[in-house]
Each structure stands twice: as structure tokens, then as C-alpha cells.
Amino acid sequence: MRKQMAAAAMASTAVVASVGLAGPAAAQDEWIMPDVRGEILETAINDVRAVTGDVELDIRLQPNVNQVVYNYSNWAVCATSPRPDREISQKTKRVIFALRRLNEKC
Numbered sequence: 001m002r003k004q005m006a007a008a009a010m011a012s013t014a015v016v017a018s019v020g021l022a023g024p025a026a027a028q029d030e031w032i033m034p035d036v037r038g039e040i041l042e043t044a045i046n047d048v049r050a051v052t053g054d055v056e057l058d059i060r061l062q063p064n065v066n067q068v069v070y071n072y073s074n075w076a077v078c079a080t081s082p083r084p085d086r087e088i089s090q091k092t093k094r095v096i097f098a099l100r101r102l103n104e105k106c
Contacts, residue, residue, distance in 0.1 A: 030087050030088075030090070031051050031052045031087065031088040031090065032051065032085060032086070032087060032088070033048070033051070033080060033082045033083065033084055033085065033086050033087070033088050033095070034047045034048065034050075034051060034084065035084035035085070036048065036077050036080060036084075036097075037077055037078065037079060037080065037084070038076060038077065039076065039077050040072070040073055040075070040076055040077075040102075041061075041069070041072040041073070041075040041076065041077060041097060041099060042072035042073050044077045044080075044097060045059065045072065045097075048088070048095055051088070052088060052093070055093060056093065057093045057094070057095055058092060058093050058094040058095070059094075059095050059096075059097070060094065060095070060096045060097070061075075061096075061097055061099055062096060062097065062098045062099060063075065063099045063100070063101075064078075064098075064099065064100050064101070064104060064106075065101075069099065074101065074102060075099045075100065075101065075102070076099065076100055076101075076102055077097050077098070077099060078098045078099060078100050078106035079097075079098040079106070080095065080096065080097055080098070081094075081095070081096040081098075082095070
């Protein structure tokens with residue numbers, strides 16, 4: 001009986017330790033920019049936030065034409081800075097999206 005209790009205690013300790021190591025995305029050492037080219041802007045922003053967590057990002061939008069971006073579901077991403085698979089700076093927290101209207105080409 002004691003062996004079973006000790007084994008159960010060790011198993012629960014291992015689970016707690018492995019769960020304790022998992023933290024929010026913002027606590028990671030680096031943030032790698034996902035490839036969001038071609039995605040709807042709203043989805044692209046959500047994908048980047050999934051990497052960076054709840055930190056406040058400096059998101060900048062650059063549409064092809066001189067227009068104001070109101071509805072994030074009406075725009076698609078042509079390019080990003082940083083480029084895909086590059087590190088997002090934890091110092092500046094800046095992500096730039098080059099955009100196009102859904103009916104336009106990049």
C-alpha cells in the first residue's frame with residue numbers, strides 16, 4: 001500500500017512540475033514571427049498575438065493605397081516586418097503589416 005501511495009505521489013509531482021514549466025507566450029525568451037502573408041488582417045493579428053501573449057504590441061498598418069483601415073476583415077496581408085521566421089523585438093514590440101484590399105493584388 002505504501003509503495004502505491006509513494007508512486008501516486010511521485011506521479012502527481014511530475015505532472016505539477018511539467019505544468020509549472022509551461023508559461024504564457026509572453027514569458028518566452030524570443031518571439032518568432034509567424035508566416036501570415038495572404039491571411040486576412042484580423043486573423044494575422046490574432047496569430048501574432050498567439051506568439052507574443054498579452055503584451056501591448058506596436059502594430060503598424062501600411063495599406064497599398066492612401067486609405068484608413070477600419071475593418072480588419074476587409075484587408076489581407078502582403079508582407080510583414082519582421083519577415084516570417086524572424087524574431088519580433090521584445091524591446092520595440094513592433095510589427096508592421098503591408099496590406100491590400102481583398103480584391104487587389106500585392
